[in-house]
Amino acid sequence: MSQSLNDLTIVATLNAGADLTIAEVAALKPCWLRALDDSAHLILDLAAVEQFDLAGAQLLLLMQREAVTQGKQLQLAHGSGVVRELFQLLRIFDNAAAGTPVPATP
C-alpha cells in the first residue's frame, strides 16, 4: 500500500512496554485498539519488550487481523530477541520485518 499525504494517512508509533504477557494483555488491548482506530498506519515498536508469551503473541495476532479488516497497516518494529525467537517458533509475522528498523516516514 502506498502512502501519500493526499491520503491523509496518519502514521503513529506506539511503544510497547517491557512486559507483553498474560499479566498485561488485558490492559494493553484497549490502548492498542484505540491507537489503531486513531491512525491509518500503526507502528508498534517492540524494542523495549523483555517478556513475551503466547498471550502477547495472540494480542499481536488480533491487532494484525483488525488492521486487515479495517484496511489499515500495522507494522511491527524493532523486535527484540525474545520477540523474534517466539515469532520463529510460532511461525507468525514472517514478513513483518520485526527485526528491521522502521522505514522512514513518508
Next chain:
Amino acid sequence: MKDDLEARKALVHEAHELLAEMEAALLLIENSGSGGNGSNKQQIDAIFRAAHTIKGSASLFGFDRIVGFTHIVENVLDHVRGGRLPFDGALVSTLLGCGDYVALLMQAVDNGMEQHDPDAARGAALEKVLQALLDRLAKPAAAPGLQRWHCSLRLHPDVLRDGMDPLALLRHLSQLGEITALETLASAMPAADSMDPETCYLTFELDFAGMLGAAEIADVFEFFREGDNLAITALAEPVVVQIAAVAPDMAGHQAGTVAAHLSTLRQEESPGAEQRSIRIDVEKLDYLIDLVGELVIAGAGASLIARVKRDQVFKEAAQTIEGLVDQLRAASLSLRMVPINEVFRRFPRLVRDMSHTMGKAVELNISGAETELDKAMVDKIIDPMIHIVRNAVAHGIEPAALRARLGKPEAGVVHLSAAHESGGIVIDISDDGGGLDRVRILAKARASGLLKSDQIPTEHELLQLIFAPGFSTAETVTELSGRGVGMDVVRQNIEALHGTVQVRSMPALGTTVSIRLPLTTAIIMGFQVMVGDTVFVMPLDRVVECLDISNYDSVGEHIVLHDVPLKLVSLAQVFNLPLRATRRRNLVVVEHGEHRAGILVDGLMGECQAVIKPLGPLFAHLKGLNGSTILGDGRVALILDIPHLIHQARTPEWRMQPGFDLPAVAVEQ
C-alpha cells in the same frame, strides 16, 4: 505468608479428596473383577486424573518429593490407560499403597514438615515396584526409528490464565526432533470487541519428525492434554492415536481444580468452571448460626412489643418477619448437614484390607449414603463405626470353609445403611455372619460378675451385655480387633452424641448394630426444670421419670425407688441457690449408662427445643454445666451436664465453693 498457608491447606484438602476418589475407583476396579482395562475406563481415568492433578498442584508449590513420586505413579497409570499394563490385584494393592504414601506426604505438608520424608523406606519400596513395571514395559518399545507425526492441538481456553506455558511444549518438541511444519491458527478468535486477551483461542497444526514412539509423544504432551484437545496422527502409518479424547466434564474438572488454586493466590475465579459447591470454614458457619439464633430472639422481642402496642400493621409485619426468620434458622442449620457418605466412604478400603488380612471374602454394601447429618457428628461417629465394622468382619463373618459347610455364599456381606427416622438418623451395620454367641455371652457375663449365676436375662438384655465395660468374647486378640477398646467405649461415644446403640442378632443369620443419632448436636430436646427462679434444661433423653415428692417430710441423701436405692442431687445445694420452702418438690430421675440419680428441683416446666450455646470462656471450667440456651421469653437457661452430676452424686462432698454465683446472673444482663 498467610496466603501461602491457606493455599497449602487447599492443596492438602484437595489432595485428600482426590486420594479418596482414587481409592474408591481402585476398589471398584478390584470388585468388578474383570481385569479388562476397557470396562474400567472411567475408573482408570479417575485414578489417573487424581495422580495427575496432585502432581500438578504440588508442582505449583515446588513439593518435589510429591511431584517426583506421583510422576512415576502417573507413568504407570498411563500405561494402564494405554492398555499396555493389565490392572491386576497386585497393581491395585500397589496403587493403594501409593495413595497411602501420598497421603502421608500431604500430611507432612499440612504439618509444615515437607522437608522430611515421613516414611522414606515405604516410598522407596513403592518406587521400586513401580519402576520394575515401567522397566519391563520399556524394553520392547526401545529405540523406535524416525517417526513422523501430525499433531492438532487446540489449547484449553484457560491455559494462559492458569499460568501454563504451552510454548514450553513446542520448545521441548523442537529439541526432541524437528518441527517440520507449524501453523498457528487464530481462526477461533472472536471479533475484537468480545475477544478476551487472557483467553486462549489459538490452535496449532504441526508436523513433527523425531525418534520418538507414541508413548514418548504422549509424555511430551502430558501436561496439556487434560485441558486441551489433542489429536496425534502418525504420518508413516495411517493409524490415529487419540491421546486424549477429553470428555468435556473432565476438562471442566481440571480447569476447576487449577483455578481453585490460583483463586487463592489471585482472588480470581475461572468463569469456565461451574462450581457446584464451595467450602466454608465451620467457624464462619457457626457464627452465622449464632447470629440467626440472636435474630430469633430479637424477632421474638419485636413480636412481643407488637402485641403489647396492639398495632395491627406492626403485628402483621412482625409475623412475616418471624416466619422468615424461622425458615432462615432451618436453612442455616441445614448448612451444617453433610451426606453420611463422608463416613461411609472410608469403609470400602477398611473392609478390603481386613478381608485380605484375615483371608475372608467380604463384600460391602452401602445404602442411604446420601442421608444427611450434622458435620460435627461425622467426625465423631467414624471411630465407633470402624469398631463395629471391624467386629463384624473379624468375629461376625465366618471363615470361608465354615460358610461353605453351612451352605452360605462364600463371600460374607457387611451392609451399611442410613436413613432418617423420626427426627433422627439411624445407621445400621449388619453382617450375614454367625450371629452373637449367646452361650458365650452368658458364660462370660456370669464369669465377670455382670450377671448373677442364677439370673436369667431376657433375649434383649443378654445382647445388650456386649456394651458392658470390659466385655469381649473374642478368643484371640488379633491385629485388627480386640485392642482392648470394647463395645462399651462405642456406646459411650454414641451416648456423648445423645445417641443410642442397640444390637439385634439371629444365630447363623447375622448381627445388626443400630445407631440412632439426633440430626444435630446444636439442638437438643430439653426438659426444663426450675430451682427457685432459675431455669435449668436437661437433655430429655437422659430423663427416665419424674416424681412428685411433696409428701415426703424430709429427703436425705437417697431414697429407695423401685426397690433400688437412688442417690439424690439437690441442684439448690450444688449451685448454692437460696433454699425456699416451696409447697411442691419434684424429683427427676436421670440416667447415664448404668448409673442413675435423682435430681431435686422445685418445679417441672416441660419439654422444649433448646439451641445449645457454649458458655463463655469465663465459665468454661465449670463442672456440671454443658452450656446455655435462650428460652422463648428471652431468659437464659443453663443446660445441665447430667453424666457429671451423676458422677458427682457418688462422691458426696461435692458442691460449688461458697460465694459462687451462677453464670446465669452474669449472662442475663
